[in-house]
Amino acid sequence: MQAVANDSILDVRGVTLQFGGVKALSDVSFNVAEGSITSVIGPNGAGKTSVFNTISGFYKPAAGDILFRGKSLSGMAPPQRAALGLARSFQNIALFRGMTVLDNIKLGRHCHLKTGPLGALFFTPRARREEERLRQEIEERIIDFLEIDHIRKAPVASLSYGLQKRVELARALAMKPQILLLDEPVAGMNREETEDMARFILEVRREWGVTILMVEHDMSMVMDLSDHVVVLNFGQVIASGIPAEVQANPEVIRAYLGSGDVHALRARYKRTAPASEKPGFRSAA
Numbered sequence: 408m409q410a411v412a413n414d415s416i417l418d419v420r421g422v423t424l425q426f427g428g429v430k431a432l433s434d435v436s437f438n439v440a441e442g443s444i445t446s447v448i449g450p451n452g453a454g455k456t457s458v459f460n461t462i463s464g465f466y467k468p469a470a471g472d473i474l475f476r477g478k479s480l481s482g483m484a485p486p487q488r489a490a491l492g493l494a495r496s497f498q499n500i501a502l503f504r505g506m507t508v509l510d511n512i513k514l515g516r517h518c519h520l521k522t523g524p525l526g527a528l529f530f531t532p533r534a535r536r537e538e539e540r541l542r543q544e545i546e547e548r549i550i551d552f553l554e555i556d557h558i559r560k561a562p563v564a565s566l567s568y569g570l571q572k573r574v575e576l577a578r579a580l581a582m583k584p585q586i587l588l589l590d591e592p593v594a595g596m597n598r599e600e601t602e603d604m605a606r607f608i609l610e611v612r613r614e615w616g617v618t619i620l621m622v623e624h625d626m627s628m629v630m631d632l633s634d635h636v637v638v639l640n641f642g643q644v645i646a647s648g649i650p651a652e653v654q655a656n657p658e659v660i661r662a663y664l665g666s667g668d669v670h671a672l673r674a675r676y677k678r679t680a681p682a683s684e685k686p687g688f689r690s691a692a
């Protein structure tokens with residue numbers, strides 16, 4: 408049996424996922440180091456979302472396993488995985504649009520509520536107050552950190568796309584994650600919104616100590632932020648390593664050329680300035 412790397416928070420081991428005749432993932436393996444920003448990239452249809460859905464428990468793999476801190480997640484439903492410390496955002500924003508920003512954030516903490524209607528009977532009022540106070544502290548810290556105090560009472564539907572994505576990040580943070588899965592965090596954002604989000608992602612890792620696993624098409628962002636990049640093509644891992652290695656890998660270049668998705672890699676080369684010279688970006692090192 409394969410040993411678990413000491414610093415690994417998540418191990419994806421030999422995962423195969425099938426939809427009828429379509430093999431979305433074939434024997435996919437990779438590790439996510441604790442405290443890292445790890446990205447999964449690949450052309451359209453490569454299997455990135457399938458990996459995320461398997462990790463968060465929405466899809467059941469036909470073979471393989473996923474280990475969180477060395478413990479198999481097999482058989483655990485998505486809420487159980489979330490309670491363990493595995494939070495995620497979605498490619499298409501999954502917020503309650505009619506509800507306020509604050510109420511959406513409060514929903515995030517729901518997976519950690521200790522007191523259900525029955526539990527409340529055995530929970531002293533003092534302990535309940537204490538728990539409520541702690542929750543409020545976390546909410547305030549998140550609101551302050553993500554600079555969304557001015558919109559806390561606004562309904563989500565009234566916000567710009569970039570702000571909605573930020574609220575989604577806030578809700579994920581309220582789940583007190585140990586690892587945060589971000590599915591295309593900057594898709595559809597303008598340049599300024601993208602740079603803000605990049606800054607927040609770096610700070611989530613640095614200030615909150617949360618490991619990040621993200622799927623993203625924006626190559627500039629992936630290469631600037633990631634410590635480690637895993638490349639998928641046709642459901643298989645074709646390369647993994649530090650950004651510079653992956654970018655120079657001929658098989659990766661071929662995969663992007665072959666898929667007609669070469670603009671994604673080209674976008675990277677258009678912006679040749681080092682990360683430190685780009686406004687809003689800081690080196691992931």
Ligand SMILES: Nc1ncnc2c1ncn2[C@@H]1O[C@H](COP(=O)(O)OP(=O)(O)OP(=O)(O)O)[C@@H](O)[C@H]1O
Nearest residue numbers: 426429430431449450451452453454455456457458
């Ligand atoms: N629910 C599903 N039913 C059937 N086939 C699916 C389903 N979800 C994904 N697939 C197939 O599995 C493969 C991988 O899809 P997936 O969405 O994981 O790729 P992706 O890399 O996330 O793509 P994109 O970059 O376009 O979001 C594709 O061939 C896709 O058509």
